[in-house]
Amino acid sequence: VSSAAESVQTVGLFAGRHVIAELDRVDPMLLNDELFLRRAVQQVLHRAGATVLTVVSKRFCPQGVTVLALLSESHASLHTYPEFSSMFVDVFTCGTRADPERAVRLLAEALGNPPIRIETIQRGWQKDEGHT
Amino acid sequence: VSSAAESVQTVGLFAGRHVIAELDRVDPMLLNDELFLRRAVQQVLHRAGATVLTVVSKRFCPQGVTVLALLSESHASLHTYPEFSSMFVDVFTCGTRADPERAVRLLAEALGNPPIRIETIQRGWQKDEGHT
DSSP states (O other): OHHHHHHHHHHTSSEEEEEEEEEOSOOHHHHTOHHHHHHHHHHHHHHTTOOEEEEEEEEOSSSOEEEEEEETTEEEEEEEEGGGTEEEEEEEEESSSSOHHHHHHHHHHHTTOOOEEEEEEEEEOOTTTOOO | OHHHHHHHHHHTSSEEEEEEEEEOSOOHHHHTOHHHHHHHHHHHHHHTTOOEEEEEEEEOSSSOEEEEEEETTEEEEEEEEGGGTEEEEEEEEESSSSOHHHHHHHHHHHTTOOOEEEEEEEEEOOTTTOOO
């Protein structure tokens, strides 16, 4: 189907957008809920156009959760700190189909729209840079 | 032992260093060698003071490998593009025990010291910023 062809074309460039974010004042109960966070990550990535291939997670003692998602388009991660009601989020995607900023904003929505700091880094070769 | 106590103290802050890097002119054979890359990631992270809990990887068709490592200190990732002899690397660590820049430099060493672009982002609350 056409999405496969598109995926080959756009994912095949050495370029991508890496969104790094921090969410504050999140309910600590949610930040310790490994299953909720795994599902939320999968759902928001899917809605943002990414293809999730594998998800791994770990609940730390006494608190905190890490979730990593291996994507066709690169990866996503979250690391929670319930003791500070805060979390780190990364979504790195190559190609144009997936929207990493949208994934982060959807995740914030799933967590009750907490305050968020977000930064987008362009990685790889930019259009005006070429490849020598 | 003392390292456990240290780990709790330093990993327990909402702060970390995220190193993002691009390596160019790497042997495409190595960039397609999933097992080599998995082992290299584990070794360099260990040597850089990080604790690797889980590693997942994927060999893409027709080419390219992704490796994700879930760390006690956060995560590491690499995404290879053999068709461009290039790779993206991230190492994000909380606390002071692991040295993410050292991990990236050791990885470059394992790949024959190719040209490297490296950037370090301070994440979370900085010392002068506090937490309100």
